[in-house]
Amino acid sequence: MKKQVLLAGLLLAFGIGAVQAADVVAGKAKANACAACHGMDGNSPAPMFPKLAGQHASYIEKQLKDFKSQTRIDPTMNAMVGALSDEDIADISAYFASQKTTIEVADVEKITLGEKLYRGGNPDSGLAACQSCHGPTGTGNEPAGFPSLSGQHVTYLEKALNDFKSEIRTNDVSEMMRNTAGKMTLKEIKAVSSYISGLH
Ligand code: HEC
Ligand code: HEC
Incomplete structure (x- = not known):
């Protein structure tokens, strides 16, 4: 009996751990929805759209949650994040963070x-x-x-x-x-x- 409870506890701990870890591969698939503006690799082709490539995952996550709670206002982004779960946000953020940013040329x-x-x-x-x-x-x-x-x-x-x-x-x-x-x-x-x- 004791053994079974312990085993269940271990499995539960394992399961929760697996759910929380951000999945870069899943993030890439989910980032398709963002590619038109931010570029598939997070280097946006148009200068009014911020680059996300190489940005810290925790900063991207914070911004997406801020857009969702309307703590940060941008009509386009407020609409984009409405359907994203916390897991989607973590996966997408990990994916863009894993990409390499391109550098512009200063005037x-x-x-x-x-x-x-x-x-x-x-x-x-x-x-x-x-x-x-x-x-x-x-x-x-x-x-x-x-x-x-x-x-x-x-x-x-x-x-x-x-x-x-x-x-x-x-x-x-x-x-x-x-x-x-x-x-x-x-x-x-x-x-x-x-x-x-x-x-x-
Ligand atoms: C139709 C164009 C468009 C699409 C599609 C789009 N975005 Fe954005 N995104 C923007 C614009 C415009 C801004 C800048 C908002 C501002 O000026 O505050 C922005 C800003 C952001 C920022 C803040 C960046 C920073 O440096 O603070 C993040 C993060 C972001 N978008 C993620 C996403 C994700 C993830 C998706 C896909 C689920 C997505 N965006 C889809 C247009 C878009
Ligand atoms: C005391 C620390 C601090 C100093 C000094 C500071 N920043 Fe920041 N900066 C921050 C923080 C924190 C954020 C993120 C805010 C958030 O969470 O949205 C930020 C965000 C930004 C952003 C927005 C990035 C994005 O992707 O949207 C820009 C641009 C920026 N800083 C430029 C500057 C410039 C230019 C200076 C110097 C003139 C400067 N910062 C000085 C702390 C600082």
């Missing part, structure tokens, strides 16, 4: 200012250096929840920063990005976005 004229802001912020306005959270090569810090920015499209980066600045996007924990983008001028947003698109 030469914007590199000097962009690099200065990324590395050192702007002491005059109290703007923090981006690299203190997003890392020296823009790959972020997954455990801390700082996304990878490396190689992202300029158009999307500018939109994201403007959305934080105008508080259209408010799903950043502790207002970290609203506080950051709120201190930036439009010129600074353009320069740093261009710099980041070529950063790796």
Whole structure:
């Protein structure tokens, strides 16, 4: 009797473990629904759609759950995630995280200012250096929840920063990005976005 209970317990533990582990292969099949905009390998062909390739799985998961709960508003994405289960979200996120991001080419004229802001912020306005959270090569810090920015499209980066600045996007924990983008001028947003698109 005792033995049977133990066995059942072990099987249960095993079963739950198997369900929770994200499945990259299943994720690839489920990501078909995303390919038209984000690209099959997560490198979106059009610059208004963010690249997902190489992004941290936990960041992608957070965004999809935020779109689902409407904590982050985008009519297209709010509609896209409605039918996704937690398991679908975990699988798709693991799949895109396993892909390699492509790198863009920064505009030469914007590199000097962009690099200065990324590395050192702007002491005059109290703007923090981006690299203190997003890392020296823009790959972020997954455990801390700082996304990878490396190689992202300029158009999307500018939109994201403007959305934080105008508080259209408010799903950043502790207002970290609203506080950051709120201190930036439009010129600074353009320069740093261009710099980041070529950063790796
Ligand atoms: C019709 C085009 C379209 C389709 C299809 C689509 N997306 Fe998106 N996605 C967008 C747009 C546009 C944004 C940017 C939203 C914004 O500006 O805030 C976005 C943003 C995202 C983000 C946030 C990225 C970031 O860096 O913060 C994730 C994650 C995402 N989509 C995942 C998916 C997944 C997973 C699917 C498939 C289930 C999907 N998308 C299907 C258009 C699309
Ligand atoms: C204190 C830490 C911190 C600093 C400093 C910081 N960021 Fe962020 N950033 C974050 C966090 C956290 C997020 C994710 C918010 C979320 O969960 O949606 C983020 C998100 C972003 C995004 C959106 C990414 C996406 O895929 O949608 C962009 C763009 C960005 N940061 C650019 C910058 C730039 C440019 C700077 C420097 C001027 C900077 N960040 C400084 C913490 C930081």
